[in-house]
Amino acid sequence: MRKDGNASPGLDAQWHAALGQLTGGLSPAALATAYMDWWLHLIGSPEKQAELMKRALDRPDADDQTDPRFADPAWRAYPFNVMAQGFLAAQDWWDAATTDVHGVDPKHANIVNFAARQWLDMLSPANYAATNPQVRDRTREERGMNLLRGARYWIEDFNRLLARKPRTSHRYAVGTDLAPTPGDVVMRNKLVELIRYRPTTAKVHPEPILIVPAWIMKFYILDLTAQRSLVAYLRDQGFEVFILSWKNPDASDAELSIQDYIDLGVRAAVQHIKQSGHRKLHAAGYCLGGTLLSIASAAMARDGDDCLASVSLLAAQVDFSEPGELGLFINESQVAFLEDIMATRGYLKADQMAGAFQLLRSNDLIWSRVVRHYLLGERTPDNPLLAWNADATRMPARMHTEYLRQLFLKNDLAKGRFKVDGKAVALSDIRPDIYCVATEQDHVSPWTSVYRLALLTDTDVTFVLTNGGHNGGILSEPGHKGRHFRCGHKSEGDGHVTAPAWFDRHAPQDGSWWPHWAEWLKRHSSAKVKIAAPDVTLDAAPGRYVLG
Incomplete structure (x- = not known):
């Protein structure tokens, strides 16, 4: 029995909660269902396959200057220009491959498209020291000290992650610098x-x-x-x-409702x-x-x-x-998965919601910071919004379930x-x-x-x-x-x-x-x-x- 008197979560809930630690709270079943829907319809669409084959062979030049990752003039020089063009061509190809596949559930298509973009964003040549000319130039200028600083920052952040303590601002305090109005x-x-x-x-x-x-x-x-x-x-x-x-x-508030x-x-x-x-x-x-x-x-x-x-x-x-890309994280499979995670502790952790929001803008909120902190050796300066953003809150299990099911899934308020x-x-x-x-x-x-x-x-x-x-x-x-x-x-x-x-x-x-x-x-x-x-x-x- 749990401390609040309710029965302990079953084996399924405990397994899903453990799995959620590895997936950031995302349901593997939801992703697999979307992928199978897209893949089965794609292999049954020879005309779409021919279109993708032609696109792969043509490899039209992409406008890399409109992508902020490749806006620096250093990306115009060989071989970095080839890397940038190749990456953007692959990005365009996957965007075409995961959209307009006849018969695929539109929500499944959006999930597959979103997942493909996450993988591509991670594999961008801008994210690696050997393939980023800005990092190369900085490393030459500083004789590698930027990488040493970056390694120290990575160790600090990794230890915070293990301790479940996000990086917080030491410069801004609530009640003085933040929330200062009398x-x-x-x-x-x-x-x-x-x-x-x-x-x-x-x-x-x-x-x-x-x-x-x-x-x-x-x-x-x-x-x-x-x-x-x-x-x-x-x-x-x-x-x-x-x-x-x-x-x-906290756990004692698990039964709070809307x-x-x-x-x-x-x-x-x-x-x-x-x-x-x-x-x-x-x-x-x-x-x-x-x-x-x-x-x-x-x-x-x-x-x-x-x-x-x-x-x-x-x-x-x-x-x-029409909740936008945040709706990709909300379907029956995902909600059931989150319910099992919340059943083990009585609330949804703040970092799980924050992770979903970061994925919506992974280039700005994840990978650009990886490059800045760990490769260029620059810490994002303390600012009030960063301090507030790190000061996140939890969601009671019952209330969050009602919100996801009644408002998101069923749209009961609008109806x-x-x-x-x-x-x-x-x-x-x-x-x-x-x-x-x-x-x-x-x-x-x-x-x-x-x-x-x-x-x-x-x-x-x-x-x-x-x-x-x-x-x-x-x-x-x-x-x-x-x-x-x-x-x-x-x-x-x-x-x-x-x-x-x-x-x-x-x-x-x-x-x-x-x-x-x-x-x-x-x-x-x-x-x-x-x-x-x-x-x-x-x-x-x-x-x-x-x-x-």
């Missing part, structure tokens, strides 16, 4: 702390802002530094700001804010926090609770029918089947106006998937598309160079516009989307009033849970 913990339960930030203006809008971050990350991504704090920016615009800080769950995250998280925070004297509030959710907020908002609308003045969703999906308090909720019930933000290069919540919110709701929706990725696009503070965004509005009753058509119709505007959002919030707020008496303080921000 505030107070005003509520705490077994799952969340609610932090209230101290106003800096003489008057504030009577409707405060409640921010719901994702439970798979520490909240301070939205209060990263004094210069890159969305929390501080909203506070300085005359809003009282609250944010949830989720507890980092219902618990709604009750102990969103609902508990809303209730506390209302009891503090606020009749209305703005609610904003980031990433999976936005998904959770959309569920809670639909439940509130169903039950006649009209306390929300507006709802803002930042890089958050509510329809998981009006997801239940809160035992009764289904519908996104079309949400009545407050919605401000929805997506990012152009988002590998976690693709913008075309986020955009489907406009199709599923029957209220006014302001949709904003900003450049950048899942984190960088949201952390788009005013003054950040190279930022732009597109903005459009859909009124209740307007006809639907497809994502490509929407993109073509809305020209980019220079600058950050933050001021645009702040003005939108002000239009949905009442006139400013004197600041209310301070709440009961349990601890100073950033609180206790963020340190767990």
Whole structure:
């Protein structure tokens, strides 16, 4: 028996958990099924085989200058130019071989294509000292000291891997450099702390802002530094700001469910804010926090609770029918495999989710770092985002299973089947106006998937598309160079516009989307009033849970 009183996982679960240690949590059965589907259809397609044979013989030159791995002028010289061209030709051939094979399940084809790209990315000549001219030149200049430093870095990182301690920043500390905005913990339960930030203006809008971050990350991504704090920016615009800080769950939290995250998280925070004297509030959710907020908002609308003045969703999906490449990791076989892994410890480890996200951008997040650290002998400088990224969280077994099965596999929320308090909720019930933000290069919540919110709701929706990725696009503070965004509005009753058509119709505007959002919030707020008496303080921000 386990300590929590539940029966110990069976032999199958224990075997799958052990196997998962070798595969990074990926299901071998899922990969094998996809491969067999592709291979059997390929060997039964002589026309496709002939096309691939012709492509292999023709070997057209690829544009290696568009690939950042080969952008350095040193790759133009022989023999490195031949290596780069050969690699890119092989990459193009495998891309053609794993796409447009008649009869293959599209998801299986995408998995095989993704797996082929992972192998090719690993075999790139840019990743090896003998075949990378930049490494060759650096080694000559430093007489091999770069390789010695790289070997020392590799040993350090390998020892951290064995000890299960990721590389962390020694320069940035939570509560001083990170999450620096002054505030107070005003509520705490077994799952969340609610932090209230101290106003800096003489008057504030009577409707405060409640921010719901994702439970798979520490909240301070939205209060990263004094210069890159969305929390501080909203506070300085005359809003009282609250944010949830989720507890980092352990084995004792294995049975926490999405219902618990709604009750102990969103609902508990809303209730506390209302009891503090606020009749209305703005609610904003980031990433999976936005998904959770959309569920809670639909439940509130169903039950006649009209306390929300507006709802803002930042890089958050509510329809998981087109989740992008992250969906390659989510199918019945994969979910069953993860369930067995979680059954042995009660939660999903943070590094398993982080590994999946890294594979989505393996060149940027894995192999370029291998070259920089171990071959060029350069450490990535400490920076706030690196420090936050290493400060990952775990997921309770039951909640994560519900998320994967009900939201990803069954898409119950978009189809009006997801239940809160035992009764289904519908996104079309949400009545407050919605401000929805997506990012152009988002590998976690693709913008075309986020955009489907406009199709599923029957209220006014302001949709904003900003450049950048899942984190960088949201952390788009005013003054950040190279930022732009597109903005459009859909009124209740307007006809639907497809994502490509929407993109073509809305020209980019220079600058950050933050001021645009702040003005939108002000239009949905009442006139400013004197600041209310301070709440009961349990601890100073950033609180206790963020340190767990």
